[in-house]
Amino acid sequence: MTSKTLDHFLQENLEDLKSRGLYNEIDPLQGANGPVITINGKKLVNLSSNNYLGLATDERLKKVAIEAVKEYGVGAGAVRTINGTLDLHVKLEEKLAKFKGTEAAIAYQSGFNCNMAAISAVMDKNDAILSDELNHASIIDGCRLSKAKIIRFGHSDMEDLRAKAKEAKESGQYNKIMIITDGVFSMDGDVCKLPEIVEIAEEFDIMTYVDDAHGSGVLGKGAGTVKHFGLSDKVDFQMGTLSKAIGVVGGYVAGTQNLIDWLKVRSRPFLFSTSLTPADVTACTEALDLIMNSTELQDNMWENSRYLKEELTKLGFDIGNSETPITPVIIGEEQATQDFSKRLYEEGVYAKSIVFPTVPRGTGRVRNMPSAAHTKEMLDQAIAAYEKVGKEMGII
Structure with a gap:
């Protein structure tokens, strides 16, 4: 029998979320997460995948x-530091360093593990x-876990960042200072001012x-935001995922040899969690090869992104100021x-709503993620649904 205190807490708070439209329903897919998906036997144009x-x-x-x-086999069998490092892991990491232009x-x-691991290790x-x-x-x-003093600066506000960097440096009270930013911000699709x-x-001699x-595989001919700006030799930590544009699962941190050596002996998710599976590692390495050797997939993705943005804007929707496929x-x-x-x-399009607390209250949005795999016909079907629903609800 569960605790009455726990039961009361869960019941009260779940009902509260549902009453305010903040409870997220999970829809299991029947099959692969491709450009068209099946949920409860219904085929839908998929605009919610990364x-x-x-x-x-x-x-x-x-x-x-x-x-x-x-x-x-299906599993690596151990943590990396015991005997869970396969030659496949070494090949992937060598490929990642080449991909990101680091040592x-x-x-x-x-990717979540990366931020928990790398920030708190340094x-x-x-x-x-x-x-x-x-x-x-x-x-x-990851910042909270490190126990470092967290100083938030206004979103992409460089005057605010400079003032706070100056103040932190000149205070003399910190041993090390680091600036952390997303390369591409996942809710609005804007790019950091790197x-x-x-x-x-x-x-100010800050890390x-x-x-x-959301930038790896998308910007910089696939190599990411840092490469997009030509700053591969200027950024100390390049973190990315293997689950979005790369298409598999996992994450990575790229940097100097000394940084990676330190993370291998001091980052807890590396030390205490079983390593990526052989199939995942091999698929990631293959994906990196494809991205590094051709821009065909990126070209398709950007063309689909441009088309969807143009058509939604023509209809009168507010699509913000995205600079990436995130729409x-x-x-x-x-x-x-x-x-x-x-x-x-109901109209055959799967585009999930994103509301508070993922985004600020009052800025709820339906986020669309056009991919290289969508055809123009699929996008046209989605655009027609947007027009119908937008007019019906008085949004356009």
């Missing part, structure tokens, strides 16, 4: 993953972190950390946003 390049269902990745399972790289089980209670106010939850949690961030960091989860349709009020998403579902 599978930017369509690699999650790519036949080439499936083939090498199956071969890896046959040769290496070395380290792979983790998820920063401590005697340090300070300057963090963009719209940084991802995993950055926030050249200005690097300039400020150099002026730089870029979470490029928010901003509705505003939470319940209206949820209702809009449900109506799209």
